[in-house]
Structures are given as structure tokens and as C-alpha cells.
Amino acid sequence: QTPAPVPLPTSAPVTPQTPAPVPLPTSAPVSTPTTPAPISSSTTYVTMGKVGVANVVPAQDCPSEVTNELVIDGNDYEGGEGTFTLFECYTGVGFDVMKIRLVNFEKHHGLWFEIKKNMGNVELMIKSLANYSEYLFNNEYKGQYNFQAVDNQDHFPGFSWDNVSKWVSYKIKGRDKRMSNEMINWIADNNYISWYGLLSDFDLIDTARRLRTRNPDYKQILYWNSYGLWWKLIGSAYDPYPGFKNEWYKRENGMYVTDKNGNRRIYDHSNPEFRKWWIDHALRMNANEWISGVFTDATRSDELSDHSKMIEDLQNKLPHDAIKLGNFLRQVDSGRDGNRWRMNYTDGSYLEGVHHGLPPQKDEYGDGQPLIVSMQLAREALWKGKIIMWNGAPFNCNLFGVEPIDRSKGRCEADFTQQQLHEFIQPTLAEYLIVVEEFAYFNFMVTQVATKDKRHLWETSQMPEFQNRLGRPLGPPVKVGNKFIRHFEHVRVMLTVGADGVNQGTLEWDSA
Numbered sequence: 001q002t003p004a005p006v007p008l009p010t011s012a013p014v015t016p017q018t019p020a021p022v023p024l025p026t027s028a029p030v031s032t033p034t035t036p037a038p039i040s041s042s043t044t045y046v047t048m049g050k051v052g053v054a055n056v057v058p059a060q061d062c063p064s065e066v067t068n069e070l071v072i073d074g075n076d077y078e079g080g081e082g083t084f085t086l087f088e089c090y091t092g093v094g095f096d097v098m099k100i101r102l103v104n105f106e107k108h109h110g111l112w113f114e115i116k117k118n119m120g121n122v123e124l125m126i127k128s129l130a131n132y133s134e135y136l137f138n139n140e141y142k143g144q145y146n147f148q149a150v151d152n153q154d155h156f157p158g159f160s161w162d163n164v165s166k167w168v169s170y171k172i173k174g175r176d177k178r179m180s181n182e183m184i185n186w187i188a189d190n191n192y193i194s195w196y197g198l199l200s201d202f203d204l205i206d207t208a209r210r211l212r213t214r215n216p217d218y219k220q221i222l223y224w225n226s227y228g229l230w231w232k233l234i235g236s237a238y239d240p241y242p243g244f245k246n247e248w249y250k251r252e253n254g255m256y257v258t259d260k261n262g263n264r265r266i267y268d269h270s271n272p273e274f275r276k277w278w279i280d281h282a283l284r285m286n287a288n289e290w291i292s293g294v295f296t297d298a299t300r301s302d303e304l305s306d307h308s309k310m311i312e313d314l315q316n317k318l319p320h321d322a323i324k325l326g327n328f329l330r331q332v333d334s335g336r337d338g339n340r341w342r343m344n345y346t347d348g349s350y351l352e353g354v355h356h357g358l359p360p361q362k363d364e365y366g367d368g369q370p371l372i373v374s375m376q377l378a379r380e381a382l383w384k385g386k387i388i389m390w391n392g393a394p395f396n397c398n399l400f401g402v403e404p405i406d407r408s409k410g411r412c413e414a415d416f417t418q419q420q421l422h423e424f425i426q427p428t429l430a431e432y433l434i435v436v437e438e439f440a441y442f443n444f445m446v447t448q449v450a451t452k453d454k455r456h457l458w459e460t461s462q463m464p465e466f467q468n469r470l471g472r473p474l475g476p477p478v479k480v481g482n483k484f485i486r487h488f489e490h491v492r493v494m495l496t497v498g499a500d501g502v503n504q505g506t507l508e509w510d511s512a
Contacts, residue, residue: 042068042069043068043069043070043071044069044070044071044095045071045072045073046070046071046072046073046086046124047073047076048072048073048074048075048076048077048084049076049077050076050077050078050079051077051078051079051082052079052082052084053084053085053086053124054076068095068096068099069095069096069099069100069101070095070099070100070101071101071103072086072100072101072102072103072124072478073103073104074102074103074104074105074108075103075104077105077108079126080111080126080128081111081126081127081128081131082125082126083123083124083125083126084123084124084126085121085122085123086115086121086122086123086124087121087122088121097480097483097485097494098485098492098494098506098508099492100115100478100480100485101474101475101487102475102476102478103474103475104475105475105476108476109382109383109437109476110128110129110130110380110383111126111127111128111129111476112126112127112128112129112131112376112379112479113125113126113476113477113478113479114126114127114478114479114480115478115479115480129376129379129380129383130144130380132338132373132376135361135369135372135373136360136361136369137331137358137361137373140336140337140338141331141337141338141340141373141377142337143337143340143341144340145340145341145343145344145384146344146384147384147385148347148384148385148386149385150385152320152347153385153439154321155292155293155320155321155322155323156323156347156387156439157192157193157217157219157323157387157439157441158192158217159192159438159439159440159441161470161471161472161489162469162470162471163466163467163468163469163470164429164432164433164442164465164466164470165192165436165440165441165442166190166191166192166441166442166443166461166466167191167192167193167194167389167441167442167443168187168191168194168443168445168458168459169194169195169196169223169443169448170187170194170196170448170449170450170458170459171196171448171449171450172199172449172450173449173451178203178206178207179207179210179450180452181210182452183450183452183455183459184207184210184211184214185214186455186459186461187211187218187459188211188212188214188215188218189214189215190459190461190466191218191459191461192218192219192441193218193219193220193221193292193323193389193441194211194219194220194221195220195221195222195223195295196208196220196223201285204222204285204291205285205288205290205291207220208220208288208290208291208292209290211290212290219292219293219323220290220291220292221291221292221293221294221295221323221325222282222285222286222291222293222294222295223295223297224278224281224282224285224294224295224296224297225296225297225298226267226278226296226297226298226299226307226310226311227259227266227267227297227298228249228259228264228265228266228267228298229241229244229264229265230264230297230298241281243277244277245273245274247268247271248267248268248271248273248274248277249265249266249267249268250265250266250267250268250269251268269301269305269306269307269310270306275306275310275313278310278314279310279313279314279317282294282314282318283314283317283318286318286319286322292322292323293318293322293323293324293325293347294314294318294322294323294324294325295325295326295327295350296311296314296315296325296326296327297326297327298327299311299326299327299328299339299342300330300333300336300339302336303336303341308342311326311342312342312345315345315346316345323347323387324345324346324347324348325346325347325348325349325350325387325389326342326346326349326350327349327350327352328342328343328346328349328350329342329343329349329351329374329377329378329381330351330352330353330374331354331357331370331373331374331377332353332356332357332358332370338373338377340377340380343381343384343386346386347386347387348381348386348387348388348389348439349378349381349386349387349388349389350389350391351374351377351378351388351389351390351391352391354370354371354374354375354390354391354431355370355371355374355503356370357369357370367482367497367499368482368497368498368499368503371431371497371503372497375431375434375435375484378390378435378440379435379437382435382436382437382438382439382440383437385439386439387439387440387441388435388439388440388441389441389443390431390432390435390436390440390441390442390443391443392425392428392429392431392432392442392443392444393428393443393444393445393446394424394425394428394446415454415457416446416456416457418456418463421446421456421460421463422463422464422465424444424446425444425460425463425465425505426504426505426506426507427495427503427504427505428444428505429442429444429465429505429507430484430493430494430495430503430504430505430506430507431495431503431505433486433488433491433493433495433507434477434484434486434493434495435477436473437473444460444463444465445457445458445459445460446458465507468490468491468509469489469490469510470488470489470490470491471488471489471490471491472488472489473486473487473488474487474488474489475487482496482497482498482499483495483496483497484497490509490510491507491508491509491510492507492508493505493506493507493508494506
């Protein structure tokens with residue numbers, strides 16, 4: 001059903017005509033203007049001039065409570081950041097939020113749009129996607145990075161606006177690491193790119209060969225952890241790298257340093273011999289004709305550390321035609337500028353933990369700021385021609401058993417119904433659709449463990465949301481209060497960012 005119209009708040013006590021459940025945020029008081037008579041049209045058009053609002057049609061009128069559509073036309077706009085008054089009203093301004101549309105802003109990919117109420121004025125705020133000054137940790141997102149050259153995108157994965165463009169990651173449990181032909185076909189036919197974990201070099205290359213044989217345009221990249229041998233659990237007999245030296249593990253007080261769960265030993269990045277081995281192995285694997293690049297995981301480290309220098313050295317030594325990705329952009333990384341500085345030497349970033357924040361951002365700023373900053377980091381990267389791999393998993397029933405998750409989302413189970421998966425995907429797909437531009441990919445799963453009998457848990461391309469037609473975006477997203485709205489050729493999207501960390505997605509697909 002179409003959401004009910006959402007009135008803007010008023011600046012003085014009045015008798016409301018309809019409920020106002022979602023008020024727009026209020027900024028500094030201004031003088032109250034004269035209230036023109038409300039119009040009766042169901043659509044209000046605002047035309048942007050070169051540097052601001054050219055006119056409101058009908059001129060000087062305020063939209064009434066019955067107004068259910070607002071269209072802002074940016075065809076003539078040539079400006080950048082700024083705040084512009086759309087209406088000077090005292091009472092009764094309201095729109096169906098799902099029907100606010102920004103059109104003809106194609107040349108303004110680098111801008112963020114937000115509609116706010118400033119006492120008697122309704123304002124359009126425009127800022128650069130590289131401007132993080134309004135956020136709590138604003139000083140920690142400083143620094144800029146360059147645009148990806150267009151001629152340095154020819155090795156990127158394919159992308160289509162026909163449907164949601166998918167990526168997938170997967171693992172195989174047990175000793176038999178060879179996937180069935182049917183599983184290979186699922187992956188290669190419905191995704192553009194993947195990485196594959198917990199495999200020997202031979203198994204990885206064999207899997208990549210089979211995927212590329214099925215789909216020559218498919219991109220299978222090496223998963224390469226920079227923190228430790230992710231495949232090697234303490235006490236396990238499985239040893240994928242017999243040439244690895246134990247002296248390359250980090251020690252403190254004569255004891256090996258392990259990850260927070262005590263399952264794996266971590267690398268000593270200060271050891272130059274280790275760093276050379278780590279880089280050379282990735283280069284050797286990438287040189288195989290079936291491998292399309294390298295994904296570097298567990299990268300959280302200070303810019304000038306040996307750990308970060310090792311990652312940068314690898315990225316710079318990979319050839320031009322290798323896809324260079326990593327677990328880089330992360331708004332929660334206090335003091336590391338959101339890792340934006342890494343984007344100068346990489347093709348793009350995977351994002352996870354997009355809802356996570358640090359105190360007091362999470363505890364005192366109950367406005368969904370962690371997710372909002374994560375989306376801006378992704379949108380800035382896409383604007384600058386990078387790849388974004390958005391993780392839409394509501395949680396991960398991991399390889400080693402069931403793990404607890406957020407109570408608001410349920411718990412890991414042996415199986416999930418199609419209805420549960422449908423409910424889980426709504427908010428995370430809405431996040432992706434607010435963000436998406438060319439070279440943005442979406443993954444949705446509840447486990448990375450690939451099994452033939454439970455495909456719907458890890459390779460989810462058969463869900464209606466991936467079968468539905470998408471179409472090109474009709475304009476950029478716009479923020480109104482705690483909602484983001486965007487329109488595509490075949491779907492209308494609203495993301496409601498909850499102050500309690502629970503978000504809602506509303507997707508109105510064409511019936512055809």
C-alpha cells in the first residue's frame with residue numbers, strides 16, 4: 001500500500017488537519033513569512049536556476065496538505081553546495097514522501113540532497129559527497145582521493161540496470177572442496193564477481209577455471225587476509241601453505257598473539273621477509289589466467305604502519321588489468337579517516353558493519369548516523385568511479401556453527417522460510433538502492449556456507465527482488481527527516497533509518 005502523506009511540521013501552534021508522524025528536522029528560527037493561499041494541484045514543481053531556485057509553480061504558493069507529489073527539476077542548476085528556500089509557509093505543508101522526486105540532476109552525481117524545515121521555510125540543502133562536516137566524527141573523515149580514470153575501468157566486472165547487480169562470497173565445509181557443476185552454474189550465471197575462501201591454491205584456481213569456462217566475463221578474485229592465515233585454525237592439521245614459517249607470527253612476552261577469539265595466530269607485519277612472502281603469493285596467484293584480481297581483508301591499521309604499507313605495496317605491484325579491492329571503507333574506524341586515503345591506490349571497497357558506531361555516536365546520536373555515513377562513503381566512491389561491494393547480509397550464520405546475533409533480527413537457524421528471507425532483504429536492499437550507481441554490487445545471504453540442498457541461504461538470485469526489473473535511476477536520492485527516497489524506472493524506494501538501529505525498507509515494484 002502507498003504510504004500516507006507526511007506533513008511537514010509547523011512553526012507555531014495550529015489545529016492539524018492530518019496527523020504528523022514524521023516531522024522534518026528543525027534548524028534555527030527565522031521570521032515568519034506571510035502565508036499564501038494553498039494550491040489544489042496534486043503535484044508541485046520547483047525549478048532550479050543556475051545558482052538557486054528559479055521559481056515555484058504556481059508562483060509564491062504553498063503546497064497544501066493534499067499535495068502528494070513534489071518534483072524538483074535541476075536541469076539548469078550549475079551551482080554546488082548551498083541551502084535554498086523552496087517555500088515560505090506557515091501552516092499545512094505536506095508531501096507523500098515516497099513521491100518526492102529529483103529530476104534532471106544527471107550531471108550532479110557528486111551532490112547530496114536533503115529537504116528540511118527551517119521554521120516557516122521549507123529548504124533544500126545541497127552538499128558535496130566529500131563533505132562530512134555535519135557528523136559527530138567529522139574531523140576523522142578528512143582527506144580527499146582522486147577519481148578513477150575512465151580508461152582504468154576496462155577490467156571492472158560487468159554491470160546492468162536491468163536487475164539488481166549481484167556479487168557473492170562462499171565457502172565449502174568438509175574435505176571435499178569441489179563444487180558440483182550445478183552450483184558453479186548458479187554462481188556464474190547470476191553474479192558478476194566473487195571471492196572464495198578456505199581453499200588450497202589448486203582448488204581456488206580450479207574453481208575459477210570452471211566459473212570462467214561457464215561465463216568468460218565472470219570475475220573470480222583471490223581472497224587474501226592481511227591479518228593472519230584465515231584458513232589455519234590453531235590445532236588444525238589443515239596446512240594450505242607448508243612453506244609458511246612460524247617465526248612470521250607475532251609474539252608478545254614469548255607467546256603467540258591470537259585473534260580476539262583465540263582461534264588464529266596473527267602476522268608479525270614488522271618482519272620484512274614475511275611481508276615479501278605475503279605480497280609475492282598474491283602476485284603469483286593473480287598471474288594465473290583464471291584469477292581476475294585480489295581482495296584484501298582484515299585491513300584495519302594506521303596509515304603509516306607496516307601493515308598498511310604492505311597492503312599498499314601489493315596494490316601498487318598488481319598489474320593494470322587486475323581488480324584491486326579490499327575491506328577498506330569503514331565509518332567506525334576512529335582516527336583513520338574512514339580509510340578514505342586507501343582509495344587512492346585501489347579500485348574500490350567492500351563494506352561491512354555499516355550499522356555499527358562508536359560511542360557517543362551510537363549511544364547519544366540516535367539518528368542512524370553510522371549507516372548514513374557508510375552510505376555517503378559508498379556514494380562518494382561510486383561518484384569517483386570506484387567499485388562498491390555492498391554487504392546486505394542481515395547476519396551471518398558462520399562456518400563453524402551458530403553464533404548469536406541482534407535480537408531484533410532473530411537468530412541463526414538451520415533453515416529460513418522464504419517469507420523470513422523476504423522480510424530480511426527489505427531494509428538492506430533499500431540501503432543498496434539508495435547508494436547504487438554503476439559498478440555497485442549487492443550481496444544478500446544468511447550464510448557463506450555453500451551447499452547444494454540449501455541454495456536459497458547463500459546464492460539468493462532466485463528471490464523475487466533479484467528477478468524483478470529495476471531500470472535506471474530517475475534521479476539521485478533525497479533525504480527527508482529520517483527517510484531516504486529514490487525512484488527507478490520500475491521501483492520506488494524508501495529507506496527509513498531507525499534511531500534504535502532497526503531500519504525499514506519500502507519497495508514499490510511495478511506490477512508488470
